[in-house]
Amino acid sequence: MIEPGQTMPAIEHHYLNAEKGIKSWLTTVDHKRIGIMYLISVALFFAVGGLLAVFVRLELLTPGRTIMDAAMYNRVFSAHGIVMVFLFIIPSIPASLGNFLLPIMIGAKDVAFPRLNLASFYIYWAGGILGIIGMLSGAVDTGWTFYAPYSTTTTTVVWMTLAVFVAGFSSILTGLNFVVTIHKMRAPGMTWTRLPLFLWGIYATAIIQVLATPVIGITMLLLMMEKLIGIGIFDPKLGGDPVLYQHFFWFYSHPAVYIMILPAMGVVSELMATFSRQKIFGYKAIALSSMAIALVSFLVWGHHMFVAGQSEVAAIIFSAITYLVGVPTGIKVISWVGTMYKGSISLRAPMIYAQMFLFLFTIGGLTGIMLGSLNVDVHLHDTYYVVAHFHYVMMGGTVIAFLGGLHYWWPKMTGKMYNESLAKWAAGLIFIGFNVTFFTQFIMGSQGMPRRYYDYVPEYAHLHAFSTYGSWILGLGLLIAFICFIHSLFKGEQVGADPWGGTTLEWLTTSPPDAHNFKRVPLVTRNPYDYDAAYDDLLGDGMGDGASRTPTVTPTKA
Amino acid sequence: MIGVLATGILAIIYMIYVMVAPQGEHIQGWTPRASSTLAEGTDWVFNFINYWNYLFFIGVVAAMGYFIYKFQRKSDSERTEKVEDSLAFEMFWVIFPTLLVMVVFVLGARDYMSHRVTPKNVYEIQATAFQWGWTFTYPNGGISDSLVVPANQPVRMVMTSNDVLHSFYIPDFRVKQDVIPNRFTYVWFNAPKATLKYNRPNDSTLTVSTLERRHILHCTEYCGNSHSGMDRNVQVMADADFTTWLEELTKVDESAEGGKKVFESKCQSCHSADGTPGIGPSWKGLWGSNRSVSPGGSVPADENYIRESILNPGAKVANGFPNAMTNFTGLIKDGEIKALIEYMKTLK
Numbered sequence: 001m002i003e004p005g006q007t008m009p010a011i012e013h014h015y016l017n018a019e020k021g022i023k024s025w026l027t028t029v030d031h032k033r034i035g036i037m038y039l040i041s042v043a044l045f046f047a048v049g050g051l052l053a054v055f056v057r058l059e060l061l062t063p064g065r066t067i068m069d070a071a072m073y074n075r076v077f078s079a080h081g082i083v084m085v086f087l088f089i090i091p092s093i094p095a096s097l098g099n100f101l102l103p104i105m106i107g108a109k110d111v112a113f114p115r116l117n118l119a120s121f122y123i124y125w126a127g128g129i130l131g132i133i134g135m136l137s138g139a140v141d142t143g144w145t146f147y148a149p150y151s152t153t154t155t156t157v158v159w160m161t162l163a164v165f166v167a168g169f170s171s172i173l174t175g176l177n178f179v180v181t182i183h184k185m186r187a188p189g190m191t192w193t194r195l196p197l198f199l200w201g202i203y204a205t206a207i208i209q210v211l212a213t214p215v216i217g218i219t220m221l222l223l224m225m226e227k228l229i230g231i232g233i234f235d236p237k238l239g240g241d242p243v244l245y246q247h248f249f250w251f252y253s254h255p256a257v258y259i260m261i262l263p264a265m266g267v268v269s270e271l272m273a274t275f276s277r278q279k280i281f282g283y284k285a286i287a288l289s290s291m292a293i294a295l296v297s298f299l300v301w302g303h304h305m306f307v308a309g310q311s312e313v314a315a316i317i318f319s320a321i322t323y324l325v326g327v328p329t330g331i332k333v334i335s336w337v338g339t340m341y342k343g344s345i346s347l348r349a350p351m352i353y354a355q356m357f358l359f360l361f362t363i364g365g366l367t368g369i370m371l372g373s374l375n376v377d378v379h380l381h382d383t384y385y386v387v388a389h390f391h392y393v394m395m396g397g398t399v400i401a402f403l404g405g406l407h408y409w410w411p412k413m414t415g416k417m418y419n420e421s422l423a424k425w426a427a428g429l430i431f432i433g434f435n436v437t438f439f440t441q442f443i444m445g446s447q448g449m450p451r452r453y454y455d456y457v458p459e460y461a462h463l464h465a466f467s468t469y470g471s472w473i474l475g476l477g478l479l480i481a482f483i484c485f486i487h488s489l490f491k492g493e494q495v496g497a498d499p500w501g502g503t504t505l506e507w508l509t510t511s512p513p514d515a516h517n518f519k520r521v522p523l524v525t526r527n528p529y530d531y532d533a534a535y536d537d538l539l540g541d542g543m544g545d546g547a548s549r550t551p552t553v554t555p556t557k558a
Numbered sequence: 559m560i561g562v563l564a565t566g567i568l569a570i571i572y573m574i575y576v577m578v579a580p581q582g583e584h585i586q587g588w589t590p591r592a593s594s595t596l597a598e599g600t601d602w603v604f605n606f607i608n609y610w611n612y613l614f615f616i617g618v619v620a621a622m623g624y625f626i627y628k629f630q631r632k633s634d635s636e637r638t639e640k641v642e643d644s645l646a647f648e649m650f651w652v653i654f655p656t657l658l659v660m661v662v663f664v665l666g667a668r669d670y671m672s673h674r675v676t677p678k679n680v681y682e683i684q685a686t687a688f689q690w691g692w693t694f695t696y697p698n699g700g701i702s703d704s705l706v707v708p709a710n711q712p713v714r715m716v717m718t719s720n721d722v723l724h725s726f727y728i729p730d731f732r733v734k735q736d737v738i739p740n741r742f743t744y745v746w747f748n749a750p751k752a753t754l755k756y757n758r759p760n761d762s763t764l765t766v767s768t769l770e771r772r773h774i775l776h777c778t779e780y781c782g783n784s785h786s787g788m789d790r791n792v793q794v795m796a797d798a799d800f801t802t803w804l805e806e807l808t809k810v811d812e813s814a815e816g817g818k819k820v821f822e823s824k825c826q827s828c829h830s831a832d833g834t835p836g837i838g839p840s841w842k843g844l845w846g847s848n849r850s851v852s853p854g855g856s857v858p859a860d861e862n863y864i865r866e867s868i869l870n871p872g873a874k875v876a877n878g879f880p881n882a883m884t885n886f887t888g889l890i891k892d893g894e895i896k897a898l899i900e901y902m903k904t905l906k
Contacts, residue, residue: 070783070784070786070787071783074782074783074785141782141783142780143780147723147779147780149721149722149723149739150722150723150780150781150782153721153722154722154782154882236738236739236740236741237739237740242723242738242739243738276629276638277631277636277638278638278641279640279641281643282643282648283643284643285643285648307725307734307735307736308736309735309736309738309741309743312670312671312674315670316667316670319663319666319667320660320663320667323659323660323662323663324656324659326655326659327652327655327656327659330651330655331648331651331652333618334651337618337621337622337625338641340621340622340625340626340629341625341629341641342629342638342639342641343625343629343638344629344631344632344636344637344638345625345626345629345630345631346631347562347626347630352562355562355622355626358618358622359566359618359619359622362614362615362618362619363615366611366614366615367611369607369610369611369659369662370604370607370608370611372659372662372666373603373607373662373663373665373666374666374667374669374670375599375600375603375666375667375669375670375673375732376600376603376604376607376666377666378600378670378673378732378733378734379589379600379604379729379732379734381734381778382725382727382734382778382779383729383778424561424562427565428561428562428565431565431566431569432565432568432569432572435569435572435573436569436572439572439573439576440576443576443577443588446588446589446604447588447589447590447729448589448590448727448729448730448774448776450727450776450777450778450786451778452780452786453785453786454785454786455786455787456786457774457789463576466576531638
């Protein structure tokens with residue numbers, strides 16, 4: 001037995017050292033390595049998008065010109081939006097954590113189509129490179145929505161729309177791969193009701209990816225044709241309809257919001273269960289609400305267009321359906337809070353992120369109720385209230401859950417533990433910085449400050465300055481979190497198979513996992529959060545190395 | 559643990575601070591001063607939702623905080639008590655919020671219809687948006703670049719755009735409507751109280767006290783470089799003042815002095831008078847010079863060239879500048895063009 005404080009001996013063979021050299025990475029079909037490559041890529045694009053955000057906030061520190069002119073500002077905020085949405089947040093959790101964990105959590109050796117998985121990664125990068133070319137060659141200044149006819153008549157959007165078109169294929173193929181994997185490759189005994197909630201989130205996301213992404217592809221194609229040969233679909237001068245563009249765009253981009261948030265909700269479910277050592281309160285309610293959200297997400301796109309000139313009847317119907325999305329979302333929040341009831345709560349860094357998620361996502365969700373109301377939305381549409389709302393959902397939700405999940409699964413991915421106090425400092429700064437940056441924007445927005453403004457009237461100067469100071473605290477927090485991960489790679493302690501006392505399948509294999517995930521195909525005999533059945537493991541030597549684990553999972557022949 | 563609670567409490571204190579911090583008399587609470595008859599309904603629903611939101615938020619955060627405090631892990635080998643799912647609780651948690659959001663939906667939709675149905679006997683103003691400005695045409699043919707409306711009278715804006723999408727937004731009135739090329743959209747409002755004085759927005763000499771009694775019209779649909787420069791002043795005038803103002807509007811000052819005013823309202827967002835290049839060429843030293851244009855090579859900047867450039871800007875585009883200028887046909891009067899030429903002559 002290993003005494004507390006003593007480092008674990010390094011595991012001999014795992015996916016990281018199974019093959020050597022850069023070429024073995026670039027040509028790998030191992031889902032874990034592809035997951036790590038995605039992780040590095042999305043982190044890179046997050047850094048680019050984040051740096052652009054710092055410039056945006058810096059420009060808005062004072063009214064009038066602060067560090068750049070209007071033309072540059074418009075390009076910077078557009079690039080920020082495009083990079084963050086299409087190259088960071090949509091692929092973030094599904095492509096990195098999802099790729100790494102999905103096969104392990106269902107007890108499979110790999111995804112259903114490993115080569116397609118690698119191809120998706122390269123398609124994603126092809127999109128990324130086209131986007132970079134787009135940014136460097138003249139740059140897009142339309143915002144991430146590319147609204148016609150501004151985009152088709154005034155600026156050069158072809159590179160960027162091509163980038164979105166190409167990156168979309170990566171999203172579709174990844175989703176397809178995940179759907180097939182979850183349907184066909186679950187280990188014996190892994191029934192649908194034994195599927196971990198993270199995978200329910202990924203599954204619902206994958207379905208949206210497959211069904212909705214082709215629409216943005218076609219829309220971008222039409223936009224390019226409009227720009228290059230003037231086919232006259234969107235431009236009124238050619239007999240087109242600019243509102244039609246918005247219908248096409250939001251028919252994808254509203255479901256895409258759920259592509260961004262559903263995996264994050266899955267991550268939070270895992271964190272809540274493990275760090276409360278309690279089965280998820282209302283497992284079925286959370287699983288079903290993910291599917292309900294996926295379904296309803298296709299029916300609400302028109303709430304982006306309440307003032308765009310659509311009919312009153314359409315606006316009223318879209319508002320009503322929009323409110324129905326709030327119900328499954330509310331069910332999830334209550335289930336997460338309920339999971340903590342009579343739990344054994346350990347406030348390690350991942351759990352702190354989960355609590356931050358609950359705090360911030362609740363604000364994001366409740367302000368969504370405000371925006372769904374027709375008369376209130378007329379006042380708030382296209383103001384900073386909307387900016388704050390989607391940052392609370394997308395950043396306070398998805399990015400925070402992503403960070404929590406990354407801390408949680410980091411020991412599994414690398415075999416190393418991160419520094420707890422460094423991680424907590426980062427989390428605290430991110431939380432304070434985030435609220436100062438974005439809560440201020442709710443106030444500004446409800447007072448009438450429009451979004452995408454280079455310059456603003458003096459009334460808002462005070463609040464804009466506050467928001468910018470907040471962005472510095474937020475940036476510092478994120479930097480420390482990044483340093484924490486890098487530090488762990490070099491100085492982190494070796495961990496055993498199950499450092500947290502988690503009960504899902506990934507904690508049964510070594511850290512880092514073997515190249516084939518498990519030595520033998522596991523037989524699943526219990527629900528994913530059955531702490532009763534897993535009690536003996538948890539009450540073992542406290543090292544969580546699996547040494548004293550009783551076989552709750554019975555090995556069968558490979 | 560203490561660090562976590564301290565962080566949370568600090569964030570909540572900050573939120574309360576921004577909510578109650580003084581913003582000048584212009585703003586009371588969350589929303590700006592209610593200055594139209596529609597504002598009251600919007601604010602009522604806003605506050606209704608907001609109070610429920612506080613309730614839910616405090617509920618969630620209090621439960622989180624209490625559970626963290628109460629069920630903190632004491633030792634690594636702690637056992638947890640099994641909690642059974644409660645179908646009754648879950649059903650309640652489906653039905654109660656569904657009913658509540660339906661109430662919110664009905665409240666919002668009902669008031670929204672009052673925004674959309676224009677009352678009878680409205681005063682109608684035509685608005686044209688362009689990159690980057692507005693013109694407002696009054697029933698007597700007068701054209702204005704800032705919006706002046708009669709007090710205590712329903713006003714209907716009939717709006718269209720000359721180029722790309724724009725959006726008409728007056729926060730104080732709680733009205734917003736996208737402005738679309740080749741299509742007319744409308745919005746109506748009734749502002750009961752006259753504003754005190756007329757000021758241009760973005761004037762750096764304005765202090766908070768002079769800001770109190772003005773309304774601003776914003777463009778809220780992104781429309782390019784000077785999107786944020788489309789702010790215009792909205793002035794509400796009592797009947798007698800409005801009539802006088804309307805009469806003044808149809809008179810055109812054809813002097814260089816009058817031209818300067820036209821320049822400031824219609825041309826300044828793209829052209830400068832001091833030599834700095836903008837989206838279009840500067841006017842300094844432009845009059846009488848030889849212009850390099852395409853197509854056509856070179857033309858003298860005389861009355862004909864200036865007039866053509868205003869009414870058909872794509873005909874001869876100055877080299878080195880994009881063909882980006884809006885077509886001012888119908889947005890400018892002949893007298894104003896004369897005044898602009900007089901003004902240009904003074905910019906040596």
